[in-house]
Amino acid sequence: MVKTVLSFVLAIALAAISFAQEIKFQEYDLANGVHVILHQDNTAPVVTTSVMYHVGSKDEKPNRTGFAHFFEHLLFEGTKNIERGEWFKIVSSNGGSNNANTTTDRTYYYEVFPSNKLELGLWMESERLMHPIINEIGVETQNEVVKEEKRQRIDNSPYGGLIYGTAIQPYLFKKHPYRWSVIGSMEDLDAATLQEFKEFNHKYYVPNNAVLVVAGDIDIKETEKMIKDYFGPIPKGEPITRNFPKEEPITQEIKATEYDSNIQIPALALAYRTPAMTEKDAYVLNMISTYLSDGKTSKLYKKMVDENKSALQVFAFNRAQEDYSMYNIFALPLGDVPLQQLETEIDEEIKKLQTTLISDKDYQKLQNKMENDFVNSNASIEGIANSLARYYMLYGDTNLINSEIEIYRNISREDIKRVANKYLNKNQRLRVEYLPKSTEEK
Secondary structure (H helix, E strand, O other): OHHHHHHHHHHHHHHHHHHHHOOOOEEEEOOOOOEEEEEEOOOOOEEEEEEEEOOOHHHOOOOOOOHHHHHHHHOOOOEOOOOOOOHHHHHHHOOOEEEEEEOOOOEEEEEEEEHHHHHHHHHHHHHHHHOEOOOHHHHHHHHHHHHHHHHHHHHOOOOHHHHOOOOOHHHHOOOOHHHOOOOOOHHHHHHOOHHHHHHHHHHHOOHHHEEEEEEEOOOHHHHHHHHHHHHOOOOOOOOOOOOOOOOOOOOOOEEEEEEEOOOOOOEEEEEEEEOOOOOHHHHHHHHHHHHHHOOOOOHHHHHHHHHOOOEEEEEEEEEOOOOOEEEEEEEEEOOOOOHHHHHHHHHHHHHHHHHOOOOHHHHHHHHHHHHHHHHHHOOOHHHHHHHHHHHHHHHOOOOHHHHHHHHHHOOOHHHHHHHHHHHOOHHHEEEEEEEEHHHOOO
């Protein structure tokens, strides 16, 4: 009887989560190719206006890396109708905030305004798209900004090479442009001409390579009219074709050593090339990451940090990407524990996944965690706007904002075992010893 009641309560709770999480939206295309997604939520007088461009570091040329991230900065410089240096002043003086970010696959800009400033947000994003000013002074200014960012995040930051992939990607990829980091090479940016920057802008920052999301306290009909007025006149760009080279499978463990002058404690990194973000197996790998290292009761943390006292920290994550993903496991030893011991303990847990089904209790705990994360990812208007753009652009299915949790619910314990056997093998991985620079032989 108790079991029946508990099952009923759980079913009601899951149904409530599903109902509460439903995000209503409308989407359509302008004649010039801009894909528009609208989400109306009048519970608070705020609105997010965002534009995601389908351009990331993988769209760069081998000797001109860093362009996409550079444009994340450059397109705040000013436009035909927004004077240089005025962008952030306009936003803040109207009670708003804004930001942007770049990945291997896309670049995302957004503003959050009081809802009575929606038209301002639409005008500013249309200006960025239609009338950007790309000149020498802007390029020189942002070149210094990007260099300082690289110094802060990678060159002078502990474990920066692991966090930002510069110590991982060149080994994991030999042909595909995922082999370089998002921030790219400063030498490449220095060598680039103004004309090359203009050509990159002309090719990728065009209506037919963009998705516009407006979410929050809006009136749909009024918003549609403003979008048509501000974005409709922008000329369509040339069609963009992509044909990236395929990677050969990794069949033998790749071993590498990297040095970091900012650290005193070494680190072990194990990295695997895994399938595209849209594949079911990528979702399974997300669940495996949660199982292994999300929280103090996760398998690796409990074993290595709590019980064996062999690690200061350990974490695993699947970095989902459009063409290939990267599954990473990083660990820092405690005291004089050798990196080989960390590797052995990690491999023991992976072997358990490959040979034994996880327990029903752990499986249910995992499902609950995925439910919770799914709900929390869309707990704000900003989060919803980001999700709508990402699901449309990178997954080709905007409604994943409502249905993605069903993918996780349909992943079985057998799927977890299967995927661990398919991708997390020693002969398919990169092993990096990430050491203090002081230990490098002269």
